[in-house]
Amino acid sequence: MATNPYQTYATDSLISRNRTGRLLVLLLWFLITCGIPVYASYLTHHWFNQWLVGLFIGLIGQAFVVTSTLHMFIIKVSSFSGFITVDQLKTFFGKNEADDDRNAYVVYGPGWHVSYPWEARESGRNFSLEEASETFTLDVQTSEGNLTIKGSVRMRANLTNAIAYLSGVASVAGDITDLIKAFLIQRIAEISKTTPDHEGGILAVLGTVKAINADLQTNFKNGISEFEDRFGVDVGDVTISSLMPSDALQKTMTGLSEAKIIADGTAILLGYANNKAMREAVSRGELAESNIKEARDRFMAASDNIKMDLSTNEWKVNIDGLDKLDPEIAKAITSMLPIAAALQPKPRQKGK
Numbered sequence: 001m002a003t004n005p006y007q008t009y010a011t012d013s014l015i016s017r018n019r020t021g022r023l024l025v026l027l028l029w030f031l032i033t034c035g036i037p038v039y040a041s042y043l044t045h046h047w048f049n050q051w052l053v054g055l056f057i058g059l060i061g062q063a064f065v066v067t068s069t070l071h072m073f074i075i076k077v078s079s080f081s082g083f084i085t086v087d088q089l090k091t092f093f094g095k096n097e098a099d100d101d102r103n104a105y106v107v108y109g110p111g112w113h114v115s116y117p118w119e120a121r122e123s124g125r126n127f128s129l130e131e132a133s134e135t136f137t138l139d140v141q142t143s144e145g146n147l148t149i150k151g152s153v154r155m156r157a158n159l160t161n162a163i164a165y166l167s168g169v170a171s172v173a174g175d176i177t178d179l180i181k182a183f184l185i186q187r188i189a190e191i192s193k194t195t196p197d198h199e200g201g202i203l204a205v206l207g208t209v210k211a212i213n214a215d216l217q218t219n220f221k222n223g224i225s226e227f228e229d230r231f232g233v234d235v236g237d238v239t240i241s242s243l244m245p246s247d248a249l250q251k252t253m254t255g256l257s258e259a260k261i262i263a264d265g266t267a268i269l270l271g272y273a274n275n276k277a278m279r280e281a282v283s284r285g286e287l288a289e290s291n292i293k294e295a296r297d298r299f300m301a302a303s304d305n306i307k308m309d310l311s312t313n314e315w316k317v318n319i320d321g322l323d324k325l326d327p328e329i330a331k332a333i334t335s336m337l338p339i340a341a342a343l344q345p346k347p348r349q350k351g352k
Contacts (some may be wrong), residue, residue: 003176010082010129010159012109026073036062070078072117075108078292080129082162083108085119107162127166131156136177138183140188147205149184150242153177153220155233170229179227180238183219216240219351266296344345 004234037058046052077083090104108117111128131154138149153176157165165172216238229234263275270291272278281287 010080010109012077012111014160015109017106019114022073022116025116026114028070028195029073030066033062033065036065038298069117074112075115075121075300077108077110077113077126079110079125080109082157082159082280083121083131084125084127084162084224085115085121087116087243088118088120088338089116101248105163107159109159125166127157127162127169129157129159134173134177136180136182138181142184148242148244150179150244151238151240153180153235154237155235158228158232160216160339161229161232164230168231172205172233175231176227177234180220183216184240185213187279206243206245209240211242213238226325262296262300265299266292267312269295269299 014215037055040058041054042060044057047053075083075085085108086104087104087106106115108115133152133154135152138151141148142148147228154178155172156187157169188205208275220235220238227233260275263278267273267275267278270287272281276293278287282289282292
């Protein structure tokens with residue numbers, strides 16, 4: 001759900017409460033305190049025939065009472081903040097119905113406000129209305145390896161649903177990130193399944209960050225209102241900042257990329273456009289595997305960014321007329337070839 005513009009600049013005008021009743025109680029209390037100097041002047045006039053002295057003493061007493069109790073009627077809330085009190089008369093006389101229970105909590109927005117003196121206040125009932133960012137990291141298993149996803153979700157408390165927010169603030173971040181992770185796992189699985197293997201499923205996923213972010217905005221603007229109502233928040237934005245293969249998968253992808261470069265480079269050396277065209281020539285009998293091997297070795301030796309250390313022993317035996325020899329002699333020659341290979345001196349290893 002897109003953040004309500006009024007919630008972005010949340011003020012106390014969004015809150016519904018009995019402001020008139022609270023103001024009347026404050027005025028009544030002030031009128032009652034005005035009786036202090038009146039009564040004091042009456043007493044001093046009756047006892048000492050000095051009403052002015054009593055009026056002066058009464059005004060001092062009234063000032064003391066006012067300054068000592070005024071804080072019970074006034075609430076000050078700082079900017080971009082909210083505050084909740086408990087109406088103890090409602091909790092005492094309430095009928096334990098759901099509406100009564102909700103109305104027992106009174107929400108105040110930024111600014112100065114008049115409250116009932118019997119509203120209980122606790123310092124821990126302040127909450128911020130500023131947008132907060134919650135980061136998350138997710139590993140998604142695909143058929144080709146793990147993907148590591150990093151992102152963030154930005155949200156703010158909903159002043160008009162502050163009670164739900166304070167009652168669930170401890171779990172709101174974990175629950176929203178769990179919803180996002182579940183969505184991402186499902187979305188990436190769909191992309192992997194609908195991408196043909198020869199087009200590289202993992203590469204297709206890596207190239208869809210923009211599309212996934214668009215899907216996140218669509219789904220979490222239109223499909224998360226139930227979550228927002230439950231936890232009293234406005235979800236402003238959900239963004240994927242990084243979509244990267246794991247270290248092991250990066251090594252695999254690097255190996256696959258190098259193998260493709262070698263195959264295509266070998267084909268070019270042999271005069272073919274790519275590896276596919278070269279393999280088609282082999283299937284038609286126009287090219288031998290030995291030619292491909294020699295061209296591949298030349299390409300790898302000439303490449304500056306792909307190096308390979310090969311130690312190869314090759315034995316080539318060309319005996320004309322072997323099929324005309326005595327069968328026993330031919331069999332003996334054939335059996336000696338593996339022995340000759342085993343007797344070939346092995347390259348010495350460093351340190352030995």
